[in-house]
Amino acid sequence: MSQVHLVVPCYRESARIGTFLPDLCALMDSLGGITVQVVEDGSGPEEQAKMRALITRWRGEYACLQETLLLPENLGKGGAIYASWSQAAESVEWLGFVDADGACPASEVKRLIQMTRSGEHGSQALFASRVKMLGRDVRRLLKRHLLGRVYATLVSELLNIPIYDSQCGLKVVSKKAYVGIADCLTIQGFAFDVELLVKLLDSHCRVIEVPIDWQEIPGGKVRLVHDAIAMAKDVWSIRQHRRQES
Known part of the structure; x- marks a missing residue:
C-alpha cells in the first residue's frame, strides 16, 4: 500500500476547519498509510494559537493527523503546500493537498487516493475538476463559474494546455514527479x-483530470477581481518563461 502525505493549507481557517477536518481524518485513518498535515500560513499569533489548539485536540483522536506546521509569514497557498511537501517522509510515494473549507468532500479525497493506489490510470498526477459530467454534482455561484471559465480558457489558450479546471482545490501528485520539478517551481500564490x-x-508526466462532487462554501479568502488579475499576470509570466526554456 503506497504512502500518501496530504496537506491542508490554511489562512485564517480556524473557524471553518472544524466542519471538514475531522471527517477527512476519519476517512484517511480508515484507508491507512496516510499522513495529514495542516499548514497555518502566517495568519498571526492569535490565529495560529487557535489552530494549534484545535489540531492538538484532534491528534488524540486521529492517527493520521500530524503536528501543525506554523509558518512565520504568509507565503501563499502554493508556498504553504510546498513547505509541507518538502518535509514529507522518505517512505511517502504520493503528495496531495485539499482546501480546508470542505468544498471538496472528504469522500472525494478518499476516491482520488484510491485511484492513485489502484494504478489503473497509469498517471503521475490527478487533478480534481469541477465539471458536471459522469454524474458529478457541482454547485457553484454563477459569477464564480463564469470567472473560472474565463480563467481556464486563458490558461488553455496562452499555455496550449487542454485543461478544463486547473484551480480545483484537490490534487495528488507522485512524489517522484514532484521532486523532479521542485527546483523549477517559483509561484507561491493562487496560480501555483x-x-x-x-x-x-513539460517533464512528460501523465496528468489526469478527475471530475468530482464540489460545493461552494461561504467565507472564502479569494478576492474575485483582484486575485483574478494577479493570477492572469502569473499565467503570462509562466508563458514567457516557458518560451525562453523551449
Whole structure:
C-alpha cells in the first residue's frame, strides 16, 4: 500500500476547519498509510494559537493527523503546500493537498487516493475538476463559474494546455514527479497549480483530470477581481518563461 502525505493549507481557517477536518481524518485513518498535515500560513499569533489548539485536540483522536506546521509569514497557498511537501517522509510515494473549507468532500479525497493506489490510470498526477459530467454534482455561484471559465480558457489558450479546471482545490501528485520539478517551481500564490501543471507536463508526466462532487462554501479568502488579475499576470509570466526554456 503506497504512502500518501496530504496537506491542508490554511489562512485564517480556524473557524471553518472544524466542519471538514475531522471527517477527512476519519476517512484517511480508515484507508491507512496516510499522513495529514495542516499548514497555518502566517495568519498571526492569535490565529495560529487557535489552530494549534484545535489540531492538538484532534491528534488524540486521529492517527493520521500530524503536528501543525506554523509558518512565520504568509507565503501563499502554493508556498504553504510546498513547505509541507518538502518535509514529507522518505517512505511517502504520493503528495496531495485539499482546501480546508470542505468544498471538496472528504469522500472525494478518499476516491482520488484510491485511484492513485489502484494504478489503473497509469498517471503521475490527478487533478480534481469541477465539471458536471459522469454524474458529478457541482454547485457553484454563477459569477464564480463564469470567472473560472474565463480563467481556464486563458490558461488553455496562452499555455496550449487542454485543461478544463486547473484551480480545483484537490490534487495528488507522485512524489517522484514532484521532486523532479521542485527546483523549477517559483509561484507561491493562487496560480501555483498552473505552474505545477505546466512543469509536470513539460517533464512528460501523465496528468489526469478527475471530475468530482464540489460545493461552494461561504467565507472564502479569494478576492474575485483582484486575485483574478494577479493570477492572469502569473499565467503570462509562466508563458514567457516557458518560451525562453523551449
